[in-house]
Amino acid sequence: EAQLVESGGGLVKPGGSLRLACEVSGFSISIAWMSWVRQTPGKGLEWIGRVKTKADGETTEYASPVQGRFTISRDDSKNTFFLQINRLTTDDTAVYFCVTERSWYDVDSWYLWLGPWGQGTLVTVSS
Amino acid sequence: DIKMTQSPPSLSASVGDRVTITCRASQSLARFLNWYQQKPGKAPELLIYAASRLQSGVPSRFSGSGSGTDFTLSISSLQPEDFATYYCQQSYSSPWTFGQGTKVEIK
Numbered sequence: 286e287a288q289l290v291e292s293g294g295g296l297v298k299p300g301g302s303l304r305l306a307c308e309v310s311g312f313s314i315s316i317a318w319m320s321w322v323r324q325t326p327g328k329g330l331e332w333i334g335r336v337k338t339k340a341d342g343e344t345t346e347y348a349s350p351v352q353g354r355f356t357i358s359r360d361d362s363k364n365t366f367f368l369q370i371n372r373l374t375t376d377d378t379a380v381y382f383c384v385t386e387r388s389w390y391d392v393d394s395w396y397l398w399l400g401p402w403g404q405g406t407l408v409t410v411s412s
Numbered sequence: 413d414i415k416m417t418q419s420p421p422s423l424s425a426s427v428g429d430r431v432t433i434t435c436r437a438s439q440s441l442a443r444f445l446n447w448y449q450q451k452p453g454k455a456p457e458l459l460i461y462a463a464s465r466l467q468s469g470v471p472s473r474f475s476g477s478g479s480g481t482d483f484t485l486s487i488s489s490l491q492p493e494d495f496a497t498y499y500c501q502q503s504y505s506s507p508w509t510f511g512q513g514t515k516v517e518i519k
Binding site for chain 2: 330349384389398400402404
């Protein structure tokens, strides 16, 4: 059974940095696109970005609000992927989920969805 | 970015009721629309992908329909374990975006 476990969350001062890790078991992440999603009471669920497989160039994509401050990377040898967050602001306070992207091919389209998910790790940005 | 609008934001229903939640996209998604269920303190879980395909292990009382800009999640007979918050999410184009959620509460 697939399991994703986040670590690295906690209390950070504004302007600080944090690196979240997501350790995966039950399948090899080398064949999967991996994403991060965060959740706040005010903004709901927000997709942060993804890192594609090595076969797909290990390309990363990010949502506009985090572009330039957030970096997603992967270490397939450790079956783990990461989210580096720099220049934290209070707006980054959220529960951060790591999640894999799965797909299904029908006719001439690939349909993608998010899951399974990690349990989430809380990041609190406060002075 | 594609904006997703769910309605209603919340609803109260009784066990055994039929429940319908709608999701509207700001542009056509074809059938690139997923539905998730989230319980308090837990991560979201996939219910429906590609607008109408039931994820393995999800009870058949859940169903999804729609295409283009308008989609529906239905629960045919609400069960106690179904009280949760439901989200739609588009997978038509990056960045993926979610609806704001519909909280289903006990009446």
